[in-house]
Each structure stands twice: as structure tokens, then as C-alpha cells.
Amino acid sequence: MNRNSILRPDTVRSRNTTAILDAAELEFAEYGFKGATIASIAKRSKLPPANIHYYFGSKELLYQTCVERIFDIWKVAAEALDEIDDPVVALSLYITRKLDISRERPSGSKIWANEIIQGAPTMHAFLAKDLYDWTDSRTALFRKWQSEGRLKPVNPNTILYMIWATTQHYADFYHQIRVLNDGKELDEAQWEEIKSDVCSIILAGVGAKSDFSAK
Amino acid sequence: MNRNSILRPDTVRSRNTTAILDAAELEFAEYGFKGATIASIAKRSKLPPANIHYYFGSKELLYQTCVERIFDIWKVAAEALDEIDDPVVALSLYITRKLDISRERPSGSKIWANEIIQGAPTMHAFLAKDLYDWTDSRTALFRKWQSEGRLKPVNPNTILYMIWATTQHYADFYHQIRVLNDGKELDEAQWEEIKSDVCSIILAGVGAKSDFSAK
DNA sequence: GGTTTAACTGATTAAGTAGTCAGAAAACAT
DNA sequence: ATGTTTTCTGACTACTTAATCAGTTAAACC
Structure with missing residues (x-):
């Protein structure tokens, strides 16, 4: 047992x-x-x-065990935003890590997507507690950066959502991306280009600036 | 109704x-x-x-009818990129329309997400033909803008994917967004802020510039 | 080597599931 | 009114599904 x-x-x-x-x-x-x-x-x-x-x-318990295993992996990526005070470095690292996970473990992202689409019947408690708190502290960090002029004044949640949406898109919608890539898998060079382009667009988009005094 | x-x-x-x-x-x-x-x-x-x-x-035919009804709505938004030659105006309009659809008809986006996650068993022909062609002509337009210096040189597909990912995120992951909005529905003002912020981030991110000579 | 305990599974059950169809009910024509 | 066609549905079928459990096999221990 x-x-x-x-x-x-x-x-x-x-x-x-x-x-x-x-x-x-x-x-x-x-x-x-x-x-x-x-x-x-x-x-x-x-x-x-x-x-x-x-x-x-039971099917339910198997599912829950599955979901827990996914959380463990995602927590590691989340730490990127925890200890670095430079928005350029922190955001780049977070985006890069999330894209790596989308590439290596797309199933996790898809299970999450399915859960949320269905109204999070299983993960609701996690959402309302752990994710809420994590998001709250991250948006506080964004606000601090904004007050220092190192980030453009836009809604911090929107920044997070765009990062989540984009990085997980490469897992959830990989089939569509492959079709539009002439039916071929994304190769190493393409993944590198994606990381670089996504970082470049987001960082420029939110006006991320390293600390000037440190420059 | x-x-x-x-x-x-x-x-x-x-x-x-x-x-x-x-x-x-x-x-x-x-x-x-x-x-x-x-x-x-x-x-x-x-x-x-x-x-x-x-x-x-049959269930299959009902599903197909459902999907067709969704396509009809999405086609309208796609036209925003068709006839406007100013990247700032064209992209803003496209993003705004897609966000409106995410708000008004989230189910359509969710059905699409489910389809792609499952490898598009029903929509594969549409993906490989219609969507492929549409994407091809749009990325050509992006390349033209890039050659004119009105768009930053990043992979045009990435730009499209970020727009799709972000706008559809507000439909597919609405449950999560609501939880992180203290369990409350997004109100009119918040939707306006989202539209404005998303446009602002994407346009700055891809370095969209209106034609100078027309200014 | 013999006994106990844990690991496993074929066969079955009860509850769904898509789909069918004979015929009832409603709409329509004369 | 009466007959005829169309619209509709209760009751059924054949199949799939999660879960159970009695009984078998394998491992662990003494």
C-alpha cells in the first residue's frame, strides 16, 4: 500500500x-x-x-501524483526571479529557463494548461495559495524596479502573464509551431534564436535596465 | 444570447x-x-x-460544426493585418481585436488550445494549408517592415507566436488570472489597461515604428 | 526448506458512453 | 377533418470505462 x-x-x-x-x-x-x-x-x-x-x-490519485511531480520541476525555474536584483539578468534567466522546460518537458505545461482551462478542479488550492503568494512577491519586485526607473510603468501582472504565455506556448502549441516550421522539429539553432528573440522582445518591451551605478 | x-x-x-x-x-x-x-x-x-x-x-460532426463557427470569428481579427501598412497601427489593431475575442468568446480559444495540445487530429488540414499560407504572407509583411527599419530584426514567427500566446492566454488561462485578481472578474478598466499594456510592450519589444515620411 | 508477507493480475462488476430506431407528436396540406 | 410529411424522443443496444477482488506468484525472512 x-x-x-x-x-x-x-x-x-x-x-x-x-x-x-x-x-x-x-x-x-x-x-x-x-x-x-x-x-x-x-x-x-x-x-x-x-x-x-x-x-x-485510483485515476484521481495517479493524476495528483503526476501534477506534484510537475510542480517540483517548475519551482526550480521560479527561483530565478528570487535572488537577482537586476531586471535584465533576472528576466532573461527566468525566460530562458522556462523555455528550456517547455522544450524538455512539454507534457507538464500541457497538463497545467488543461487544468486551468477546466477551472483548476484539482489545483485550485495551490493556485490560490502558493501561486498567489509567489506572484504577489514577484510583482512587488517589479514595482520596486519600476520605482527605480529600471522597468517601464506597466501592470506587473501583465509582464508575468506575457512571459508565462509565451514560454508555455512553445510547449502547449508545439504541434502548431512544427506545422508552421514546414513540419520539421525545431533544431538547436532555432531554439537558441527563440530564446534570444523572446528575451530581446520582452526586455525591450518592458524597458528593463540594469542598475546604472553598477555599470 | x-x-x-x-x-x-x-x-x-x-x-x-x-x-x-x-x-x-x-x-x-x-x-x-x-x-x-x-x-x-x-x-x-x-x-x-x-x-x-x-x-x-454524430459527436464528431457536432465538434466540426463547432470549430467552423469559431474560425469564422477569428478570420475577422486576422484581417487587421491585411490592409494596413503601418506596423504600429496594424499590430495594435490586431492585438486589440484578439484580446476582445478572448474576452467575449473564450471558449473558442480553449477549443483551439485543446485541439493543438492533442496534435490537431481534426484541424490538421486547416493548419497545414490555410494557417500556413496566412502566416507565410504575414511574416513576409514583417520582413518588409524590417527591411524598411520599421521593425526590429527578430524572427517574424516569434512575433506572431508572442501575440497569439499572450492574447489567447487571457481566454485559456482566465481562471488563473481571476484567482490572481483576488478571485474577482476583470472589470472594464482592467481590460482596457491590459490592451494598452500588451500593445505597449509588444510594440516597444519589436521596435515598431510608423513610416517617418508619413509623419 | 518452510512459512509469512508483499507484489501482482485475470476475470468480473457496475456505471458510463455514443449511437440507433420505432413510433409518438407536431406541422402542414388538402 | 383527414391524410401526409417532418420533427422529435424514450427505450434500447453494443461498447468502453474505472474499480474491485479472489487467487496466484514471487520475494523476504527465519
């Missing part, structure tokens, strides 16, 4: 739970909670359906 | 098909194609489930 084995070595249990979570992440990302099926997750993970209930108890 | 009454007057048929399409739009937006159920759409539209099959034949 024990769960939550994001644990050590190469036990049968750890291998199976990881395989199930990986499969579930793809399935939930593609079809949302309602549209996903245990049978399909079982097939993707090459395990019998009953095994999934054995490890996770 | 009854938008887009494809059919004439106030017949039983037109009232019912509209009620079903409105209900279906909400349902598909929330749960995607797989997650949506005929029974739930029937309940939303206050009609018996068999009636939906009577009018639309």
Missing part, C-alpha cells in the same frame, strides 16, 4: 511507478483528466491495468 | 441547433473532444440526447 516511491534504486516498484507516471503524464497532457483512460496509460507503460490501481489506488 | 444564428428566424430548429452549439462549445472547451459527453451537452442545452444526434448526426 505504500506509495510515493520516487525513490532510490532499481527496484521493480520504482521502475514500474516511474513507467506509469511517465505514461500518465503523456496521456493526461494529451487528453486531460476526463479524456485519459487507465487502459491507455497501461498500454503506454506496458503493464496490466490492474497494476496501475495497485500502485496508485 | 443567440449569436451566429446561421439560420433565419426563430424557428424551433434554429433555436435548438444554436442552443446545442452553444452548449457544445462550452463542453468541448472545458473537456476537449474525448472528455466531452453528449449527455452533458444535452443537459447544458436542456434537450434530450437523441435530439443532438438528430440535428448533428
Whole structure:
């Protein structure tokens, strides 16, 4: 009955739970909670359906475990805005990290998108508490920068939303981007160009300036 | 209430098909194609489930009709970039229109998001043909502006993606935005501020300049 | 090697699910 | 009124779904 084995070595249990979570992440990302099926997750993970209930108890609990795993990854990117007092460096680093995550783990972003579209039935508490507080302290930082003339006076929330929207667009809408890229995957050089262009547009857009005295 | 009454007057048929399409739009937006159920759409539209099959034949056809109705609305916004040769005016108008649509018809944007997340099983032909061509001609226009020094030299696709991502974010992620707005709906003044800030950030970000000779 | 405990799964259940269809009800024509 | 066509729907079918559970296999321990 024990769960939550994001644990050590190469036990049968750890291998199976990881395989199930990986499969579930793809399935939930593609079809949302309602549209996903245990049978399909079982097939993707090459395990019998009953095994999934054995490890996770229910579809709901599997989903929650999936979501928690995503949060852990996103928290790391969020730290970029925490300790750096230079808007140019802080925003560039945050945007770059978020784009890296969109590239490497698009499923996480898609699950989040599905959740919010559906009105966040599962994540509502997280939104209203953790994300609210985080956003609040970040917009306070933006306001400080604005008062120092290092950021243009626009609504700080709008700045955050634009960064989230744009960076996650490269995960959620990757299929569309690939079609418009002549059906080809984005290559290394293109990803670098995207990072550079998005940073350039946002930084110029919000009028981000490094501290003059430090220059 | 009854938008887009494809059919004439106030017949039983037109009232019912509209009620079903409105209900279906909400349902598909929330749960995607797989997650949506005929029974739930029937309940939303206050009609018996068999009636939906009577009018639309199948879930698939209902979905397609839904999607077509959305395209018709989006095409209007797309025209903003068609005939205006001033990047400042053209981009402002396009962004403003897209934000208006996100506010008034968020379901359309959500259905689109769900479709793309799932790899566009239904809209793929539209993506690869119509959207591809439209995007191609728009990015050509951006390149022309760039050669005239009226737009910063960044990848034109990135500019479009940022506009799409940001404007549609206010539809797809409205729930999150509302939570971060202290649980309150965005009011008229806030929407105006968003339009103004988004235009300001994007225009400054891409270095949009009106034609000097015309000034 | 034998006993206990944990890991697993095939078969089944009960609750949805899209779609069908015979025929009722309404609209229309004469 | 009467007959005829169109519109509509309750009851049904065939299938999918999450979840259960009895029973089997494998591992752990002594």
C-alpha cells in the first residue's frame, strides 16, 4: 500500500511507478483528466491495468501524483526571479529557463494548461495559495524596479502573464509551431534564436535596465 | 444570447441547433473532444440526447460544426493585418481585436488550445494549408517592415507566436488570472489597461515604428 | 526448506458512453 | 377533418470505462 516511491534504486516498484507516471503524464497532457483512460496509460507503460490501481489506488490519485511531480520541476525555474536584483539578468534567466522546460518537458505545461482551462478542479488550492503568494512577491519586485526607473510603468501582472504565455506556448502549441516550421522539429539553432528573440522582445518591451551605478 | 444564428428566424430548429452549439462549445472547451459527453451537452442545452444526434448526426460532426463557427470569428481579427501598412497601427489593431475575442468568446480559444495540445487530429488540414499560407504572407509583411527599419530584426514567427500566446492566454488561462485578481472578474478598466499594456510592450519589444515620411 | 508477507493480475462488476430506431407528436396540406 | 410529411424522443443496444477482488506468484525472512 505504500506509495510515493520516487525513490532510490532499481527496484521493480520504482521502475514500474516511474513507467506509469511517465505514461500518465503523456496521456493526461494529451487528453486531460476526463479524456485519459487507465487502459491507455497501461498500454503506454506496458503493464496490466490492474497494476496501475495497485500502485496508485485510483485515476484521481495517479493524476495528483503526476501534477506534484510537475510542480517540483517548475519551482526550480521560479527561483530565478528570487535572488537577482537586476531586471535584465533576472528576466532573461527566468525566460530562458522556462523555455528550456517547455522544450524538455512539454507534457507538464500541457497538463497545467488543461487544468486551468477546466477551472483548476484539482489545483485550485495551490493556485490560490502558493501561486498567489509567489506572484504577489514577484510583482512587488517589479514595482520596486519600476520605482527605480529600471522597468517601464506597466501592470506587473501583465509582464508575468506575457512571459508565462509565451514560454508555455512553445510547449502547449508545439504541434502548431512544427506545422508552421514546414513540419520539421525545431533544431538547436532555432531554439537558441527563440530564446534570444523572446528575451530581446520582452526586455525591450518592458524597458528593463540594469542598475546604472553598477555599470 | 443567440449569436451566429446561421439560420433565419426563430424557428424551433434554429433555436435548438444554436442552443446545442452553444452548449457544445462550452463542453468541448472545458473537456476537449474525448472528455466531452453528449449527455452533458444535452443537459447544458436542456434537450434530450437523441435530439443532438438528430440535428448533428454524430459527436464528431457536432465538434466540426463547432470549430467552423469559431474560425469564422477569428478570420475577422486576422484581417487587421491585411490592409494596413503601418506596423504600429496594424499590430495594435490586431492585438486589440484578439484580446476582445478572448474576452467575449473564450471558449473558442480553449477549443483551439485543446485541439493543438492533442496534435490537431481534426484541424490538421486547416493548419497545414490555410494557417500556413496566412502566416507565410504575414511574416513576409514583417520582413518588409524590417527591411524598411520599421521593425526590429527578430524572427517574424516569434512575433506572431508572442501575440497569439499572450492574447489567447487571457481566454485559456482566465481562471488563473481571476484567482490572481483576488478571485474577482476583470472589470472594464482592467481590460482596457491590459490592451494598452500588451500593445505597449509588444510594440516597444519589436521596435515598431510608423513610416517617418508619413509623419 | 518452510512459512509469512508483499507484489501482482485475470476475470468480473457496475456505471458510463455514443449511437440507433420505432413510433409518438407536431406541422402542414388538402 | 383527414391524410401526409417532418420533427422529435424514450427505450434500447453494443461498447468502453474505472474499480474491485479472489487467487496466484514471487520475494523476504527465519
